[in-house]
Amino acid sequence: MRIIGKQRQLFVDDEIVASLDNVSRVMHAPVKFGGNPVLTREEPWEYGMPSLYGTVMRDPDSGLFKMWYTIVTLKGTEGFNLGYATSTDGIQWERPRLGIFASQGSMLSTSADNNLIEIGLAMPSVLYTPWDPDPRQRYKMLAGVSPGQGHQAWIGLFSADGIHWQRNPEPIFPTGKTFLPGDESTAMWDPYTLRYVAFPKVRAGAGKRLFGREKRRSVALSFSDDFIHWTMPEVVFTPDAQDDENTARRNVTYRQRLDVDQPADYTAEWYNMNVHPYEGLYLGLVSVFDASGAAPYGNQDGTMHIQLVSSRDLRHWNRLGNREPFIELGAAGSWESEMVNGASTEFVTVGDDIWIYYSGFPFSHEDEALWQPEEAKGYPRLRPGGVGLAKLRRDGFVSIDGDAQSGSVTTHPFQWEGDQLWLNGVAATGEMPGEITCELLDGPGDPIPGFTQADCVPFTGDSVRHPVSWQHPARLPAPAIGPIRLRVYLKRARLFSFWFE
Numbered sequence: 319m320r321i322i323g324k325q326r327q328l329f330v331d332d333e334i335v336a337s338l339d340n341v342s343r344v345m346h347a348p349v350k351f352g353g354n355p356v357l358t359r360e361e362p363w364e365y366g367m368p369s370l371y372g373t374v375m376r377d378p379d380s381g382l383f384k385m386w387y388t389i390v391t392l393k394g395t396e397g398f399n400l401g402y403a404t405s406t407d408g409i410q411w412e413r414p415r416l417g418i419f420a421s422q423g424s425m426l427s428t429s430a431d432n433n434l435i436e437i438g439l440a441m442p443s444v445l446y447t448p449w450d451p452d453p454r455q456r457y458k459m460l461a462g463v464s465p466g467q468g469h470q471a472w473i474g475l476f477s478a479d480g481i482h483w484q485r486n487p488e489p490i491f492p493t494g495k496t497f498l499p500g501d502e503s504t505a506m507w508d509p510y511t512l513r514y515v516a517f518p519k520v521r522a523g524a525g526k527r528l529f530g531r532e533k534r535r536s537v538a539l540s541f542s543d544d545f546i547h548w549t550m551p552e553v554v555f556t557p558d559a560q561d562d563e564n565t566a567r568r569n570v571t572y573r574q575r576l577d578v579d580q581p582a583d584y585t586a587e588w589y590n591m592n593v594h595p596y597e598g599l600y601l602g603l604v605s606v607f608d609a610s611g612a613a614p615y616g617n618q619d620g621t622m623h624i625q626l627v628s629s630r631d632l633r634h635w636n637r638l639g640n641r642e643p644f645i646e647l648g649a650a651g652s653w654e655s656e657m658v659n660g661a662s663t664e665f666v667t668v669g670d671d672i673w674i675y676y677s678g679f680p681f682s683h684e685d686e687a688l689w690q691p692e693e694a695k696g697y698p699r700l701r702p703g704g705v706g707l708a709k710l711r712r713d714g715f716v717s718i719d720g721d722a723q724s725g726s727v728t729t730h731p732f733q734w735e736g737d738q739l740w741l742n743g744v745a746a747t748g749e750m751p752g753e754i755t756c757e758l759l760d761g762p763g764d765p766i767p768g769f770t771q772a773d774c775v776p777f778t779g780d781s782v783r784h785p786v787s788w789q790h791p792a793r794l795p796a797p798a799i800g801p802i803r804l805r806v807y808l809k810r811a812r813l814f815s816f817w818f819e
Contacts (some may be wrong), residue, residue: 323735326597326742326815330628330716331636333599334732340725341718341756341808345639347646349710355653355678357387357403357411358704364685366390367702368401369677371441371502371590371660376408376667378446383408383666385481386435386442386459397464400441401433402481408666408673409563409707416481435481439473440464441590443505444480446516454478458545460505460516462491472518474545482766485595491518491540491548494609500535502590502743504663508632509595514542517591517630518686522553533586535607539632544656554633555604555797562584564641565608569620572608572647576684578619580611589622591665594631597815601633601715602627603644603674605659613684620683622657623647624676626715638716645708645709647674653703654678669670670782672710679703696766712782713815720808722750727813731801736818737793739786739804745778745811751809754776756786758795766795771807784816794818 320334321400327334329343330595359367372387381406385600387459388398399419402808403411413433420430439461448456455479465467472490475483502519519538522536539552540635573579604627607618613676626644627635645661648654667673680703718727753776758769773788795802 320730320732321735322732322818324819326713326817327729328597328599328713328716328815329718329727329813330599330601330638331630333630333729336730336803337728338718338725339728340723341720341727344717344719344812345642345644346596346710346717347644348672348710350648351409351646351707351709353409354706355704356707358653359702361413361432363399363434364389364401365440366630367658368704370662370675370705371678372400372662373442373444373664373679374662374666374673374675375444375446375590375664381695382406383411383568385411385705386444386480387689388440388442389434390662398462400436400439400442400461402435403433406667418482432600432698436475436483438464440729441502441504441660443503443516444509444762445505446480447507454484455545457483458514459483460503462501462503472516476545483759486546490516490546491551495688504590504592506593507646510598512725513592514545516540516542516551517593518551519588520551520553522556523633524709534585535589537588537604547815551622553717553781555588555591555602555627555635557586557588561606561641565606568608568623569610572621572656575621575650575682576610576619578611578613583609583618585609585618587618591627592661593629596664596665597713600629600632600801602629603661603676605661607683608641610682617684621647622659624658645674651680652678653680653701654706655680656682657703658706667712669710672714673714674706674708674710676706677703678706696722710817711742712813715814717743717812717814718806718808719812720752720810722752722810723730724807724809725753726758726805726807728763728805729803731803733797733801734794734818735797738819740814740819741777741784741786741795741806742814743777743808743812743814744780745776745809747778751778752808753814754809754811755807757805757807759799759805761803762765763803764804769795771805 330696419434443460455476457480459475463471500519507518521533566584587607589607591604597700609618613619623643657679662675755774757771
C-alpha cells in the first residue's frame with residue numbers, strides 16, 4: 319500500500335491515478351529566458367564555443383551557482399576542454415582565473431590565466447557528495463576523454479572543491495563486451511537506492527537499415543557503489559517506429575534548415591539523456607536526434623531537440639507529452655535554431671521555479687562549416703551557440719486539466735502521513751472563474767462524511783502550496799480508519815501535484 323506524506327505526487331503517469339473523468343493530461347514546456355544565451359563564447363580559449371554538456375548546481379550553503387561546461391575547440395589534439403563558471407543569480411556568469419592549465423596547441427594563448435579545469439575532457443557530469451568520508455572526494459565527475467574516436471573512454475575524477483581534480487586513469491565502464499559506451503554519457507546520484515547511476519550512449523535497437531547498419535544511438539544503464547567499479551551497461555531505451563514517423567514530420571517542417579536532406583534516411587536516435595530524481599520518480603531529458611541523411615564525412619546530419627520521459631525503475635521509460643518537444647528549437651537564424659540538447663545533469667530550484675540549463679547551436683550535427691578543418695569554410699562561427707536557461711514552475715511538468723464542464727481525477731487507495739492536504743494548482747479567475755474542490759473517499763470509494771466535495775472550500779487562483787480546507791473545521795480522519803482515496807474536481811483549472819504534511 320502506498321503511503322503518501324511530504325513527497326509530492328505528480329501526474330506524469332498512472333502510478334497514483336485510478337481514473338480520469340472529463341479531464342486531460344497536459345505536458346508543459348519550460349519558458350525560455352528572454353536574455354538567452356546566458357553563456358556564449360567570450361574568451362580566446364573558447365575558440366569554438368561553450369556548451370552545456372555538463373552540470374549546473376547551486377551550492378546548498380552559499381547559494382552560489384556553479385557551472386561545469388564543455389568547451390568545443392575541435393582544433394589540434396585537445397578537441398574539448400572543461401571550463402568552470404560561477405554566478406550569484408544564475409544569469410550573469412563569471413569565469414574565474416584559476417591558473418591551473420595552460421592550454422597547448424589549439425588555443426590562441428598558452429597562458430594559464432583562464433577558467434579551465436581540465437584539458438582534453440568533455441561532457442562533465444559533476445556530483446556533489448558531501449557525505450563521502452574522504453574530503454578529497456566530495457565532488458565526483460564522469461567525463462569523456464577527447465577527441466572521441468569510435469568507442470569513448472570515460473573516466474572518473476574526484477575533487478575536494480570542484481575545481482582541482484584528480485583523475486582515476488582506469489576507464490569507468492568495462493570494455494570488450496557487446497555494448498560499449500559511445501561519445502555521450504551522463505551520471506547521477508540516486509537518493510532512492512543510494513548508488514551512482516550512469517547513462518552511456520550505445521549502438522542498439524533495430525529498425526530500417528540506415529548508413530550500413532540497423533543499430534542506432536540509444537540509452538544504456540550502469541550502476542556503481544563507489545564511482546570506480548561499474549556494471550556492464552545494459553540497453554534500456556531505444557527509439558521505435560513512431561519516433562521515426564515523428565522525425566519525418568519534423569524534418570519536413572525544418573527542411574529549410576537542413577544541410578543534408580535525404581527523406582529516405584529520416585530516422586530518430588537518442589543522442590544523450592540526463593536523468594533527475596524528483597519527488598520519488600525519475601524524470602529524463604532525452605536529446606532527440608532527428609537525423610536527415612548521411613553527411614559527406616561518414617556520419618549523419620540533422621537537428622536535435624529535448625523530450626521529457628519518466629520512469630519508476632530506470633529501465634522502463636514513459637513517453638510524455640505525446641512525444642512532442644519539451645525544449646524546442648529556437649527561431650530560424652537564432653543561436654539555437656538547429657540543435658537544442660545537452661541539458662544540465664541537475665535541475666536547479668530557485669524559489670518556486672525549476673531552472674533547466676541546456677545547450678543551443680545555430681548549426682546542425684554535421685554542418686560543413688563546423689566539422690571541416692579549413693577555417694576558410696567559416697570556422698569558428700561568427701555566431702556561436704551557447705548555454706540557455708528555461709524555467710518551469712515547481713512540479714509543473716504535467717498537469718491534469720479540467721474545462722468549463724468540470725471533471726475529476728481519482729486516486730488509487732493509499733495510506734497517509736500528516737494532518738493537512740496540500741495542492742499545487744491553478745484555477746481560472748476573472749469573468750469566467752474556475753475552481754478546484756476535493757473530497758476524501760473510503761477504500762470502496764464512498765465519500766467520507768465531513769470531507770465531501772460539498773464540504774470543501776473551493777480553491778481559486780494560482781498556488782504551488784495551497785492548503786485544502788472543509789466547511790467544518792476538523793483534522794483529517796485518523797489513519798487508523800484505513801486506506802482512503804482522493805478525488806479532485808477541476809473546473810477551468812489544472813492540478814500539478816498533491817501531498818500531505
